[in-house]
Amino acid sequence: MDIVIELADHSVANVEVQKVGYMFPGQRSACYSADLLLRQYKRVKSEKGKAFSYRDIKKVYTIIFYEHSPKEFRSCPECYLHRAAQRTNTGIRIDLLQEYAFIPLDIFHSILQNKGIRNKLEAWLTFLSADSPELIGQLIQEYPQFKKYYEEIYTLCTNVEKVMGMFSKELQQLDKNTVQYMIDEMQDELDAKLKELQESEERLEEQKGKLEEQRGKIEEQQDLIAKQNAQLLEKDADLQASQEEIRRLKALLCGMEENRKK
Secondary structure, eight states: OEEEEEOTTSOEEEEEEEEEOOSSHHHHHHHHHHHHHHHHHHHHHHHHGGGOOGGGOOOEEEEEEEEEOOHHHHTOTTOSOEEEEOOOSSOOOOOOOEEEEEEEHHHHHHHHHHHOOOSHHHHHHHHHHOOOHHHHHHHHHHOTTHHHHHHHHHHHHHOHHHHHHHHHHHHHHHHHHHHHHHHHHHHHHHHHHHHHHHHHHHHHHHHHHHHHHHHHHHHHHHHHHHHHHHHHHHHHHHHHHHHHHHHHHHHHHHHHHHHHHO
C-alpha cells in the first residue's frame, strides 16, 4: 500500500506498507522522497504563480512500514523506529525538508512479545498491525480510547452499505488524485516532447546553416568553373587562329617553292 497525505501544517507524507521489504531501502526511499518534493514544488508553484516563494515548500516525510523488514534493520533487533534527516556538520539550522521514518513491524512484534505495550506509540503500532485477540484485549485494557476505534471498525464491517459508501468516497478521491497524477505525467511528457522539438529545430537550423554555407561554396566553384571555361574558349579561339595562320603560311611557302622551281 502506498498513500500520499497532507498534514495539518501542509507538509506532505508518503506512507507506504511493504509486505516484504525491498532491497536498497535507503536509495529507494531517497528517490521517492525527491520525487514527492518535486511534485509538491510543481503543484505549489502552479497554484501560487508569481507569488511563489521557496518558503511555501513544506516538509516531505517518507514513512515506511515493513511486515518483513530488509536485512539492514535486523542488525538492530532492539529498535523498531529508525528516523533519518539531513543535518550539517557544523550544527547550523538549514531546513532541508526531507525526513524519513522506517518501522520494521516484525522487530516491533518481537519486542512487544517480550516487553508488552510500553507507551502510546507502541499502542498505535499494536492497533495498526496486531490481529491477536490477546493483544487487542491488552491494548484496550491499557489504552481504553482504542475501544471506540475497534467498535467503529466492527460497525463498519456489519454495515456493508456504509462500508461501500466509504469506499466510494475514497475511490472518488483516489480517482481525483489519479487524474492529477495523470495530468502531471502528461505535462512531463509534453515538456519532454517540447524539449525534443526545440532540439530538433536547433539541429535543423544548424543543418540549414551548413547547407547555406555549402551552397555558397558551390556557387563560388560554379563561378570559378565558368571563368575557367571562358578562358578555355578564349585560348581555343586563339589556338584556331594560330592554326589558320600556320596553314596560310604553309600555303604561301608552297607557292613560293613552286615558283622557284619553274
